[in-house]
Amino acid sequence: MTSQTRRIRFVQPDLTNEDIQAVVAALRANHLGGNGAVGQRVQARLRGLVGTRHALLTTSCSHALEIAMMALDIGAGDEVIVPSFAFVTAASAIVRQGARPVFAEIDEFTFNLNPDDVARRITPRTRAVVCVHYAGQGCRMDELITLAREHDLYVVEDAAQAIGAGYGGRPLGTFGHAGCFSFHITKNIIAGEGGAFVTGDDDIARRAEIIREKGTNRSAFLRGEVDKYSWVDIGSSFVPSDLLAALLGSQLARLEEITQHRVELWYGYYEGMARLEETGLVIRPGLDPQAEINGHIYAFRVAPGIRDRVIEGLKARGIESTFHFVPLHSSPYAQKAFGCHRDDLPVTERVAASLIRLPLHTQLSMDDIEFILEQLEQVLKK
Ligand SMILES: Cc1ncc(COP(=O)(O)O)c(C=O)c1O
Known part of the structure; x- marks a missing residue:
């Protein structure tokens, strides 16, 4: 196959006949709402x-x-530290509560929240830290948890990209007071749209269950614990349909297989890029020795001035690649609402301007990875 005929998509869902059958079975079971038998089974599996x-x-x-x-209970007057190199909702979830997001730097190589910078930004108003496990690689959780304990802060893990990944032998999402996962179509395990809230704390879980059900105690009612359900707290409508839960359940059954395939491809890129790194044309992602990655994203860096040209060059050769987060502190909203300035976080700006993500999904083979790296080398040397 020539470079002209090969087209390599950036993401491709990994859907099987079993996935389709699972949704059909859920449809036939005639429980289209959420939190039914299927939803509860999938929750237990998760x-x-x-x-x-x-x-x-x-x-x-x-x-x-x-x-x-x-x-x-994050609210007005509170500050929550969050990386600027993050998806917008890590910050907007804070802002919706009337609290202030305080943007912190990432590590230049792992692209994860830098605990030293977090420490510098703690004030008497700080209530929580949100950490993002970028690309499915765990943040430096030992340091973040120690820091949070010292200052009596909550830790929320944005584990959107981190299903199946761990740090020092412990699954991501279980270090903090809460962990948040995504099963969006772009993730390793998909439900189309969907996510999960996890916690090891019974009180937080009790409250989250009510918040998820429009602020009512409907879940307790369904368990037969109360004779009718009513409005007991703040909340909204956050329960997914059992149809999506069915797809998620079927996907989760292949978590290990999907993760293993992705991790192999990830290392294919990483090892294949070593030679290019020696020439100084690329910087490979940094690997924390404690991190057990899940191969969610392969992101590397080039000189900022050439990044867009490289993406265009790959596109001309049939390979989809892309940049990632536009730093939140330099967004129009953060500048207007919080007076943030572009120069506030130089590491984040530098990383965001130089980062490229390459295709990574289970429909790729090692041969594809070699092809992509060959094409990349040609584009970079042009
Ligand atoms: C780090 C991170 N956090 C949060 C989200 C939001 O996930 P969802 O689309 O499930 O709301 C994403 C989605 O891309 C993400 O990458």
């Missing part, structure tokens, strides 16, 4: 896979982050 006491399926990771902020 609890086991993540190794957490409580797991609630949600309509998205963004909603799981909102549940976290509500359940932890």
Whole structure:
């Protein structure tokens, strides 16, 4: 196949006949709403896979982050530290509560929240830290948890990209007071749209369950614990349909297989790029020795001035690649609402301007990875 005829998509869902059958079976079971038998079964499976006491399926990771902020009573006057190199809803979940996001730097090589910079930004108003496990690689959780304990802060893990990944032998999402996962179409395990809220804390779980059900005690009612359900707290509508839960359940059954395939491809890129790194044309991602990655994203860096040209060059050769987060502190909203300035976070700016993500999904082979790296080398040397 020539470079002209090969087209390599950036993401491709991994859907099987079993996935389709699972949704059809859920449709036939005639429970189209949420939190039914299927939803509860999948929640139990997720609890086991993540190794957490409580797991609630949600309509998205963004909603799981909102549940976290509500359940932890983050409110007006509070500050929450969050990386600027993050998806917008890690910050907007804070802002919706009337609290202020305080943007922190990432590590230049792992692209994860830098605990030293977090420490510098703690004030008497700080209530929580949100960490993002970028690309499915765990943040430096030992340091973050120690820091949080010293200052009596909550830790919320944005584990949107981190299903199946661990740090020092412990699954991501289980270090903090809450963990938030995404099963969006772009993730390793998909439900189309969807997410999960996990916690090891019984009180937080009780409150999150109510928040997820429009602020009512409907879940307790369904368990027969109360004779009718009513409005008991703040909340919104965050329960996904059992149809999506069915797809998620079927996907989760292949978590290990999908993760293993992706991790092999990830290392294919990483090892294949070593030679290019020696020439100084690329910087490979940094690997924390404690991190057990899940191969969610392969992101590397080039000189900022050539990044867009490289993406265009790959596109001309049939390969889809892309940049990632536009730093939140330099967004129009953060500048207007919080007076943030572009120069506030130089490491984040530098990383965001130089980062490229390459195709990574289970329909790729090692041969594809070699082809992509060959094409990349040609584009870079042009
Ligand atoms: C790090 C991170 N957090 C949160 C989200 C939001 O996930 P969802 O689309 O499930 O709301 C994403 C989605 O891309 C993400 O990458």
